[in-house]
Amino acid sequence: MEFYLKTAKKRHWLLVLILFVISCYLPYLIFGAYPFANKTNATPDEVGLLTQNVSLPDFYQNNLDEITAKQRKLEEDAFTSWDGGKCRFCHSIKRDDRDRMAPNLYRILGKPAAVSQNFTYSSALIEMRKNGLIWTPETINAFISNPEDYIPGNRMRMEGIKDPKTRELIINYIERESQ
Numbered sequence: 639m640e641f642y643l644k645t646a647k648k649r650h651w652l653l654v655l656i657l658f659v660i661s662c663y664l665p666y667l668i669f670g671a672y673p674f675a676n677k678t679n680a681t682p683d684e685v686g687l688l689t690q691n692v693s694l695p696d697f698y699q700n701n702l703d704e705i706t707a708k709q710r711k712l713e714e715d716a717f718t719s720w721d722g723g724k725c726r727f728c729h730s731i732k733r734d735d736r737d738r739m740a741p742n743l744y745r746i747l748g749k750p751a752a753v754s755q756n757f758t759y760s761s762a763l764i765e766m767r768k769n770g771l772i773w774t775p776e777t778i779n780a781f782i783s784n785p786e787d788y789i790p791g792n793r794m795r796m797e798g799i800k801d802p803k804t805r806e807l808i809i810n811y812i813e814r815e816s817q
């Protein structure tokens with residue numbers, strides 16, 4: 639007992655230290671997030687090289703169909719809500735939004751994979767950039783329907799979205815918010 643009391647203080651500090659280390663690791667473990675990342679993943683020139691031989695539609699010509707407020711709400715809910723894609727939980731989407739624990743998705747359509755700034759990507763996603771993956775409605779659709787299947791070893795901790803209608807709403811929302 640006496641020995642316990644003598645050494646308790648040290649052990650309590652050790653416990654506090656262990657808890658601190660675990661709590662630093664949890665965001666990575668659960669969400670795949672690296673705090674304080676401030677990396678340049680690709681310069682504008684490098685992005686230009688990655689897209690120079692690819693013919694893509696201009697996703698931002700502002701020629702999307704007008705939609706009703708109800709439809710707009712459906713799209714937003716699909717992106718934000720817990721029953722939908724939960725994308726907003728990890729990703730910001732507005733142009734000047736701060737990065738959340740995942741890259742901002744503003745104007746992601748037409749961009750090569752893994753080129754946003756201030757984010758530490760998994761080597762799986764960086765490999766896909768080198769293999770020429772460009773984000774389009776089709777590739778995003780394939781990715782979010784089964785992330786692990788589409789890019790094995792990626793760090794987006796999300797189950798695939800099985801419902802094609804929800805995926806379509808999400809992708810429409812991403813495009814509309816980027817105009």
Ligand code: HEC
Pocket residue numbers: 668669670671723724725726727728729739740741743746750751752753754758759760762763773778782791792793794795796799808
């Ligand atoms: C639990 C957090 C989380 C959720 C929920 C989530 N993502 Fe992600 N997402 C990430 C992380 C982390 C990465 C980076 C993955 C990597 O580096 O392997 C990522 C990467 C991406 C990328 C590639 C970005 C790039 O710059 O190459 C796209 C596109 C994407 N997510 C779309 C979505 C969409 C759409 C949804 C909703 C259906 C969604 N994500 C839900 C965390 C999340």
